[in-house]
Amino acid sequence: MALQSLRFLSIAPIxxxxxxxxxxxxxxxxxEGWKFMADMFAPKLPHxxxxxxxxxxxxxxxxxxxxxxxxxxxxxxxxxxxxxPEDEKGMLVSSRQINQLITAEVDAGIxxxxxxxxxxxxxxxxxxxxxxxxERRLAGLVALSGYAPLRNKLKSMLSDHAKKLPxxxxxxxxxPVVKFEIGQxxxxxxxxxxxxxxxxxxAEDMTGVIFNQYDGLQHSADPRELRAxxxxxxxxxxx
Numbered sequence: 001m002a003l004q005s006l007r008f009l010s011i012a013p014i015x016x017x018x019x020x021x022x023x024x025x026x027x028x029x030x031x032e033g034w035k036f037m038a039d040m041f042a043p044k045l046p047h048x049x050x051x052x053x054x055x056x057x058x059x060x061x062x063x064x065x066x067x068x069x070x071x072x073x074x075x076x077x078x079x080x081x082x083x084x085p086e087d088e089k090g091m092l093v094s095s096r097q098i099n100q101l102i103t104a105e106v107d108a109g110i111x112x113x114x115x116x117x118x119x120x121x122x123x124x125x126x127x128x129x130x131x132x133x134x135e136r137r138l139a140g141l142v143a144l145s146g147y148a149p150l151r152n153k154l155k156s157m158l159s160d161h162a163k164k165l166p167x168x169x170x171x172x173x174x175x176p177v178v179k180f181e182i183g184q185x186x187x188x189x190x191x192x193x194x195x196x197x198x199x200x201x202x203a204e205d206m207t208g209v210i211f212n213q214y215d216g217l218q219h220s221a222d223p224r225e226l227r228a229x230x231x232x233x234x235x236x237x238x239x
Contacts, residue, residue: 118142
C-alpha cells in the first residue's frame with residue numbers, strides 16, 4: 001500500500017534558498033498555526049524555506065474519540081506519564097511521511113545537514129522520533145512543549161548521526177497538557193540513557209541537548225522561547 005503524502009504550507013525564503021525548516025504542529029492544529037513563526041524569523045533567516053505540514057484528521061482517544069488533525073494514526077491515549085500507552089505503528093507511519101518531506105528537499109538540492117526538523121507538542125514528539133532515527137544527518141531538531149516518544153525502543157532505533165545532532169528543547173513550567181516534568185525527563189533520558197551530550201547556547205559547538213525552561217509558560221510558545229530558538233537556528237543553519 002502506497003504511503004499517503006502529507007499536504008503542507010510552503011513559505012519561500014526572501015533571499016537565496018540555502019536551508020529549510022520543517023515544523024510540525026500539535027494536536028488539533030494545522031501548519032497554518034505556525035506561519036507566524038516563519039514570518040517572524042524571516043528577517044533574521046532570509047535564506048530559510050519553511051515547510052509547515054498538515055496532519056490528517058483521525059479519531060483521537062484523548063479527544064473523546066472525535067476526529068481532529070493528528071499525526072497519521074498516532075493516537076494519543078494518555079499524557080499523564082512518559083511511559084503511557086503509545087501507538088508505535090502509527091508513529092512509524094507518521095515518521096515515514098515526514099521523511100518523505102526531508103527527501104524531497106534533498107532531491108531539490110538542499111543538503112540534509114541544512115535542514116532543521118522541529119515541532120510543538122505532538123509535533124515535537126514526532127520531530128524527535130524522526131530526527132533521531134532518520135538515515136540522513138540533519139542540521140538540528142526542535143521540540144517545544146513535547147517529549148521523547150517510544151522511550152523503550154527509541155534507544156535501539158537511534159541513527160549513527162543521533163549523537164551529533166544539536167537539539168533545542170523548550171518547555172513551560174505551568175504546562176497543563178504535557179507536564180513540564182515530562183519534557184524535563186525526556187531531556188534527561190536523551191542524555192543519561194541515550195548518550196547524547198548536554199549542550200550550551202553559549203558554546204561554539206551546538207551538538208547535544210539544550211533544555212530551556214520558561215517559568216509560568218503554559219502549553220504554548222512565548223517571546224522568550226522564540227528569541228532563544230531564533231538565536232539557536234542562526235547558529236545551526238547560518239546564512
